[in-house]
Amino acid sequence: MTNTSTPTDAGFAGTLKNIQLNDLIQMCCLSGSSLCMRVNKDDRLGTIFIVDGEIIHADCEGVVGEEAFYQILCWQTGSFESIETSTTPERTIHQNYHFLIMEAARRVDEASLYAEEDFSPGEDSDEDHLRVLIVDDSPMMRKILSSMLTTSGSRIKVVGMAGNGKEAISLIDELSPDLVTLDVNMPVMDGTSTIKHIMIKKPCPVVITSNPGEGSSKAIFNFLELGAVDFMSKPTKSQDILTQQQKILERVRIAATANVGNFHIPRIPKAKDSERFSHPTEGMCHRLIIVVSGPGGHPEQIRLLHDLVPVVTDSMSSVVAILSLPSLFADAFASYLKQRCRCPASPIDKQRSLAVGHCYVGIHGCPLKVKMNAEIPTIGPADAESSAEAFPLDRLLTTAAALFKQRLTVVLLSGAGTGEQEGLRLVHESGGRIILQERVSAMVAKPLDAVVEAGLADMEVRPADLVRAVQESLVQQARTL
Structure with missing residues (x-):
C-alpha cells in the first residue's frame, strides 16, 4: 500500500542520471538503509525491498524472489523511484546482497556474450x-x-x-x-x-x-x-x-x-636465544638492497633474508623486503623475521631512518618513498597523491634510484611483478644492479621473463647463490665509488 502524503521536510527530490542500478543498491546496503524501490523499463515494472541494508524481496511481472531481482538488474536502462509503504512483504530472498549483485552481473555478462557471439553455454x-x-x-x-x-x-x-x-x-x-x-x-x-x-x-x-x-x-x-x-x-x-x-x-x-x-621447504636453522645473527647499528646506511617477492616467492625470500641481513652491516647497507600480501601483513612479517630469523625488522608504517643492518618490510600495493631527511636517508609511506598510482612499486624504485644511484641493488624473486618497468629502468639507468632469481628455479617465472625481455636484468642467479651475488654487487659498488 503506497502512502502519498509527504512531510514538508522529508528529504530531497531530484534526478540521478547515468547511474547503474546495482551501484545504487550497493550504496543502500552498505549504509544499512531501508528502501522500497520501484523500477520501470518500457512497459515492464519491478519492485525491490531493502530493509536495514538487506535485500529481502523482489517482484517482477509475476515472478518473485531472487529470479525477480535478477530480471530487474538485467535491465540496462530505465527509471526508478523510491516509494513509501506501510507494510513489509514476506521475505523471499535469503542470499546476502554481495552474492546477489555478483550473480546479477554474471548473468548480464553472459547474456551480452551470447547475444554478440550467438552461442549457448553448452557449446563452449x-x-x-x-x-x-x-x-x-x-x-x-x-x-x-x-x-x-x-x-x-x-x-x-x-x-x-x-x-x-x-x-x-x-x-x-x-x-x-x-x-x-x-x-x-x-x-x-x-x-x-x-x-x-x-x-x-x-x-x-x-x-x-x-x-x-x-x-x-x-x-x-x-x-x-x-x-x-x-x-x-x-x-x-x-x-x-x-x-x-x-x-x-x-x-x-x-x-x-x-x-x-620448483617448491622447496625453506630450511632455516633454529637459533638459540643467546645467539645473535646480526649486529645492526643506528648508523646511516650508504647502500640499499630491495628484495621483491610475489606469488611463489615467500620461501626464497625468507631464506634470502635469513642469510643476507646479518652480512650487510660491513657494507653499511640496509635491506627493504617487499611482499605481495595485504597491508596488515607488514607488521606481522617483521615480527616473524625477528622470531624466525633473529634479524632486526620493522614495518614501513611511518617514516623510518634507514639504519645499517636493519630490514624494513613493505607491501607491494602500498606506495613507498625513499628520501633524505636532515641528511639521513629514510623510507616511509608516499604522499597522498601517490595512492592512485597504477603501479605503486615504481615510486619506491624511482625514489631509491634517484637517491642511491649505483649504490642500489634490486633482487627480484618468484612472481615479482614490475608493471611497465618504469622504476626498474631508472634503477638501470642510474647504475644500480638488478639481480633475478634464476627463472628455471622460480615457481612463478612469467613476471621475471618480462624483465629479461626488456634487457633490464644484470644477472640471473640460482637461489643458493643469491646472497653471494648481492655481496659481490656491494663490493663492486664500493670499488666504483
Missing part, C-alpha cells in the same frame, strides 16, 4: 579454461567465489567444490584441477593438513583464502612455507565488489602458472 569448450577447485566450509562463500571466478570472459571453470580437506583430497584425485583455492579453518580436515596432503600426493598450485586477522598472519606464512603459491582475502561486503573480483581473478591467473615442482 572447456579445453582452454583454467579448472579450479574451491575448498571452503561455508556454502555461501563457495557460491560467491564461484560466481566471481566464472564471470563472462574469465576463461575459468569451477570443476568442483568441497566443504573440508577430506572432500578436497578426494576431488583432487578425481578431477585433477589446475588450481585449488583453500580455506584455512575447516572441520574434519583443516587447511594445514590438506595442503600437506596435496603437496605430497598430487602437487598443484594452491591459493589460500582467508579473512586475515592479527592471529592468522603467522598461519598464512606457514601455509606459504608448506607450498601455497599465494594468499588472497575472502570477498567482504565492506569493499567494492568489482574491484575485489578483479584482484581475485588476477591472483588466481598468475598463481595458476606456478611450477610447484
